[in-house]
Amino acid sequence: MYLDNAATTFPKPDCVCDAVDRSMRFGAAAAGRGNHQGTYDADRIVTECRRYLAKLLGVPSPSQVVFTLNCTDSLNTVFRGFLNHGDRVLASCLDHNSVLRPLQAMKEQPGIIVDMIDFDPVSGLIDIDMFARELQKQPVRLVVLTHASNVTGRIQPVRELSLLAQAAGAAVLLDAAQTAGHIAVQMHDWQIDFLAAAGHKGLLGPLGTGVLCIRKGLENQLQPLRFGGTGTASESLEQPNEMPYRYESGNLNLPGIAGLHAATDWILKQSLPELHTAAHQRTQRLLHGLSEIPNIQLLTPFTDEITGIVSFNLAFQDCREVALILDQSFDIQCRAGFHCAPLAHQTLGTFERGGSVRLSPGVFTSDEHIQQAIEAVTAIAEHC
Ligand SMILES: Cc1ncc(COP(=O)(O)O)c(C=O)c1O
Numbered sequence: 596m597y598l599d600n601a602a603t604t605f606p607k608p609d610c611v612c613d614a615v616d617r618s619m620r621f622g623a624a625a626a627g628r629g630n631h632q633g634t635y636d637a638d639r640i641v642t643e644c645r646r647y648l649a650k651l652l653g654v655p656s657p658s659q660v661v662f663t664l665n666c667t668d669s670l671n672t673v674f675r676g677f678l679n680h681g682d683r684v685l686a687s688c689l690d691h692n693s694v695l696r697p698l699q700a701m702k703e704q705p706g707i708i709v710d711m712i713d714f715d716p717v718s719g720l721i722d723i724d725m726f727a728r729e730l731q732k733q734p735v736r737l738v739v740l741t742h743a744s745n746v747t748g749r750i751q752p753v754r755e756l757s758l759l760a761q762a763a764g765a766a767v768l769l770d771a772a773q774t775a776g777h778i779a780v781q782m783h784d785w786q787i788d789f790l791a792a793a794g795h796k797g798l799l800g801p802l803g804t805g806v807l808c809i810r811k812g813l814e815n816q817l818q819p820l821r822f823g824g825t826g827t828a829s830e831s832l833e834q835p836n837e838m839p840y841r842y843e844s845g846n847l848n849l850p851g852i853a854g855l856h857a858a859t860d861w862i863l864k865q866s867l868p869e870l871h872t873a874a875h876q877r878t879q880r881l882l883h884g885l886s887e888i889p890n891i892q893l894l895t896p897f898t899d900e901i902t903g904i905v906s907f908n909l910a911f912q913d914c915r916e917v918a919l920i921l922d923q924s925f926d927i928q929c930r931a932g933f934h935c936a937p938l939a940h941q942t943l944g945t946f947e948r949g950g951s952v953r954l955s956p957g958v959f960t961s962d963e964h965i966q967q968a969i970e971a972v973t974a975i976a977e978h979c
Contacts, residue, residue: 600957614857618850627826647859653781661807661842666772667693669791669807676818680705682736687712688938719749730763743773748904754785800855884969906951925971
């Protein structure tokens with residue numbers, strides 16, 4: 596039983612596997628780089644996939660959707676291309692190492708200033724007063740918002756935070772790794788400048804796919820991370836300004852994008868709100884079921900505003916040992932440890948314990964799976 600969907604979703608819909616297979620066997624041509632049917636077909640897949648992603652992420656135009664390697668690649672593109680020496684960044688203790696590590700490295704070179712906002716360990720919410728105060732202290736060039744924590748699952752009120760940031764003159768980067776494909780993300784309405792997401796999590800595409808959405812006009816302020824052939828304006832030695840090619844140097848991962856194309860088409864046909872409601876009910880059942888176990892510490896708050904993540908610790912047991920027993924004795928695959936979010940575990944008081952156990956159901960998790968997971972954790976708790 597796979598309960599590690601927050602890491603990467605599994606299984607994928609059959610149509611995703613078929614699309615990758617078809618692309619490899621019959622048409623993994625270089626999109627935008629030839630004059631034959633294979634390249635036209637590849638181009639169509641890429642263009643349609645941008646359109647589906649724009650729809651799912653609330654992006655006004657598909658040309659604002661850039662394909663990347665993963666969410667980390669999207670985040671690095673913004674950090675490296677947007678920030679200069681002396682710029683101040685506001686990030687938070689909810690952030691993943693894909694935010695924390697690039698920012699840490701950039702304190703040295705090119706010399707940026709990074710200030711951190713903490714969150715409330717009970718509600719899982721960013722401290723908005725502290726956020727507003729930090730915005731007023733000194734000018735901020737970029738605010739990084741993690742839409743939903745990959746440890747607690749708590750969804751943040753990003754519209755409210757984004758409007759505050761915009762009012763203070765800061766640009767907003769949303770890390771939607773744990774929400775894209777799960778809930779209706781509204782990049783335009785929430786006034787987000789940059790949106791980073793993985794294609795292989797809630798969007799149900801293959802590993803090795805990611806997306807960066809860039810607000811129209813901001814490409815003038817964002818240097819590409821990589822320069823090279825784009826299949827466009829090939830007579831020029833200059834990197835083209837044209838979106839989205841400015842940020843897509845080198846051949847695209849066509850088999851991956853073919854899979855993501857099928858996945859996003861599948862999500863749109865199923866209807867995102869329906870998928871979300873069903874997944875949400877299962878996560879709530881898991882959360883409430885686990886809460887009945889004596890000596891359990893739940894890190895996921897009791898609220899409707901969570902994505903498909905439930906994290907916990909058992910009082911007298913190491914989280915990695917619990918995950919090992921779940922795997923070896925109950926055939927339940929999950930993840931234990933820091934989940935690449937060390938500061939979140941410091942705030943939650945679970946750092947010294949080595950993190951927590953995280954169960955993350957997905958769209959193909961059944962009610963029976965949820966019941967079995969509750970029974971398995973109950974049995975482990977009873978025997979420790
Ligand atoms: C909140 C968050 N941000 C960023 C990432 C990085 O995603 P990727 O591995 O696709 O780069 C993850 C992955 O788990 C995540 O949970």
